[in-house]
Amino acid sequence: MLSERRQIVSEAERWAIWTFVALSALVVAASIFAAPFLASRRAGFAAYLIYGAFARVCHQLPERSFHLWQHQLAVCARCTGIYIGFACGAAIYPLGRAGWRMPHRRWLILAAGPMVIDWALGFTGLWENTHLSRAITGALFGVVAAFYLTPGLQDFWATLKLLRRERASTYHQPS
Amino acid sequence: MSEKMRPALIGGVLLGVLSAIPIINLANICCCLWAVIGGLIASYLYIKRSAGPVSPGDGALVGLWAGAIGAVIYLVLGIPLSLLFRETFNLFFVRLMSNVDPMQAELLRQQIEAQSRSFGETLLLSTLFALIGAIILAIFSVLGGLIAVPLFEKRRAPAGPPSSPQ
Structure with a gap:
């Protein structure tokens, strides 16, 4: 039942999950900029770890990345846009939320559209996309994705609590 | 097998194997x-069965x-494969890059040579980054599973009985 799922997570827990999502997004976005900063300060190993971690999720091609302090950011321009957009979306989520509910799928598809078109036009050679076009279309998707992932993770918490409740009632059942 | 485990197994095997094979x-x-596709497929299969x-x-x-x-699966397959095929993969990648941008390929080749390490160091770093990679795979698989629901689930959950007036 929807009402049971919504009631099992308290308002305080919903705010706590939102805080966790927003702070995590901020840390990830900050580390994208921390990598070139540390590299420029000769903190080579710390920068290497950050670049190495982000290498799992991004091609990190220098010609497709922004540069700061004469070093490239930890991810490409598109990924930079996505992560910064997500951090911004997560931060402003309480202002735009509709009762902590997930929006209709059309907004996610619409938000992904420009990013997919930008990628497809560049991939096919029909149009030479730029750092700015990749970052902006990525940021648009990131902002909207935050409005799905934040209530989604709150519902995930509800699922875990229901699972724990089921297991506890199974354990305490008389044999 | 629970109704969630079979779709999870299919999605997990797919994402693990594809994430482990070089290239x-x-x-x-x-x-x-x-990882996103693996989580998406697992969630989609669960939606269809549910x-x-x-x-x-x-x-x-x-x-x-x-x-x-x-x-x-990624850890069990990926670490040995990456150690075995590291040199082959680096050579392949440099050759691929030289067709696109010869200058970039030369920079990449120099970078690879500058980072050459002893086997012990390579094993330690490969394991460390593989562990980080495994955690990242799991996180993105959760996100994929989560995002599949608004995309593919069209049925509405019943709202439940209204609360009685006091």
């Missing part, structure tokens, strides 16, 4: 594509199971 695992450089509407939290849970299974 094919390059798709993960697009925001962990195999008698009632699936919530985003359930999709995320299936994604988590798929991610955990995939992460184990």
Whole structure:
């Protein structure tokens, strides 16, 4: 039942999950900029770890990345846009939320559209996309994705609590 | 097998194997594509099998199971494969890059040579980054499982009885 799922997570827990999502997004976005900063300060190993971690999720091609302090950011321009957009979306989520509910799928598809078109036009050679076009279309998707992932993770918490409740009632059942 | 485990197993095996095989695992450089797809497929299969509407939290849970299974497969297969084929893969990548941008290929070749290490160092770093990679795979699989629900679940959950007036 929807009402049971919504009631099992308290308002305080919903705010706590939102805080966790927003702070995590901020840390990830900050580390994208921390990598070139540390590299420029000769903190080579710390920068290497950050670049190495982000290498799992991004091609990190220098010609497709922004540069700061004469070093490239930890991810490409598109990924930079996505992560910064997500951090911004997560931060402003309480202002735009509709009762902590997930929006209709059309907004996610619409938000992904420009990013997919930008990628497809560049991939096919029909149009030479730029750092700015990749970052902006990525940021648009990131902002909207935050409005799905934040209530989604709150519902995930509800699922875990229901699972724990089921297991506890199974354990305490008389044999 | 529970109704969540079979879809999770299918999604997990897919994401684990594809993330472990050299060259094919390059798709993960697009925001962990195999992990997102693995979680998405697991959640989609669960939605199709489920008698009632699936919530985003359930999709995320299936994604988590798929991610955990995939992460184990990735570690078991990926570390030995990456150590065995590291040189071959580096050579392939430099040759591929030289067709696109010879200057970039030369920079890449110099970077690879500058980073050459002893086997012990390579094993330690490969293991460390593989563990980080496994955690990232699991996280993106959860996100894939979660995002599949608004995309594919069209049924609405019953709202439940209204609260009685006091």
